[in-house]
Amino acid sequence: MKTRGVPDFLLLFLTALLVGFGLLMVLSASSIFALTSFTAHGCSYCNGDELYFVKRQIVFLLLGIFGMLVAMNIPFSFYKRNFLGIALISLLALFLVLIPGIGIKINGARSWFNLGIANLQPAEFAKLGLILYLAAIISKKGDGIRRLKSGLMPPLVITGLFFLLIALQPDLGSAAILLGVALVILICGGARIIQLIGIGLPTISVALFAYISTKDYAINRINSYLDPWSDPLHTGYNIIQSWIAIAHGGISGTGFGRSIQKYLYLPEAHTDFIFSIISEELGFIGATLFLLVYLLYLLRGIHICLRVKDTFASLVGIGVITMIGLQAMINIGGVTGLIPLTGVPLPFISYGGSSLLVCLIATGILLSVSREVSRQKIEEQLQQQHSFSM
Secondary structure, eight states, X not given: OOOOOOOXXXXXXXXXXXXXXXXXXXXXXXXXXXHHHHHHTOOTTTTTOTTHHHHHHHHHHHHHHHHHHHHHHSOHHHHHHSHHHHHHHHHHHHHHTTSBTTEEEETTEEEEEEOSSOEEOHHHHHHHHHHHHHHHHHHHHGGGGGSIIIIIHHHHHHHHXXXXXXHTTTOHHHHHHHHHHHHHHHHHTTOOHHHHHHHHHHHHHHHHHHHHHHOHHHHHHHHHHHOGGGSTTTTTHHHHHHHHHHHHHTTTOSOTTOOSTTTTTSTTTTTTTHHHHHHHHHHHHHHHHHHHHHHHHHHHHHHHHHHOSOHHHHHHHHHHHHHHHHHHHHHXXXXXXXXXXXXXXXXXXXXXXXXXXXXXXXXXXHXXXXXXXXXXXXXXXXXXXXXXXX
């Protein structure tokens, strides 16, 4: 009978801290918008219920916890056997969402399926699909990934297809995260960095130039990043209001629930700009403690990846950690003005069902890897005991 390992309880605890804190911040950041939206914005779905968004987030959280527990209890070998099917389903979903009548537009991007009770964003799930695909292909190729034509090109072509379908929505933030995750997995899997630079740099540069030069809103985001005060009431409004929130928080913050900027000054306070509300209500000290929990989560995930004795499992774990860490960096970098705004949610924290579901399912896969680490350790101890008894 095969030994079953136990999941990493520290990672579980850190995940619980993040999602619990996220629920509290969604409650604080969304209450005013939900309460006033029925009369001020015509959003009849809220019906003036200040708990509207937090109630929905709780539903997504329960679904995510269920998905995490299922993913955690599935042996990681299952993902290795079924990676191709998962990747194909992800690609099909990305293609279907682009079709008018199937995918719906929100804020100018056709990125969602309307399921009636909720909207689902396939780009979030596609990140997991690509992670599993790349990990499986690289683990099969071994040192062959260092050969350009037969090793590196096939996964690059598939990555490019995922990237293109997400960029066409358009959702440049998710596309950038997916590309960053793919590059990290390829590098950790043994691909030659010089080959990645030689192929990727000119391709990405041309694609990015073509995209920005043909999209007015992309040019506006670049301009608002370089000088938001040149148009403080339009293109620069969001980042200026975010800075005001962060500055208002100071060292110790205004106190939980006492944000001023969430009173309809800062748009998307409960989604893209929730870190600004965290900084305002909890100050520099609270925001720093929150980021330390994030850092501990990422470090614990890296620790698990380094200990597992299976290339596929290790690369999947690296992909999950990169996905969550890179998304957090892009979100926080955008709302603080370090990089242009991209509109990606803060993992585990922002309101949004698709992001929360994927982060929890991805954590479940990482916990499945940690169970393999535990199983290997138990088997080694049993072998040592057996050898001593002989």
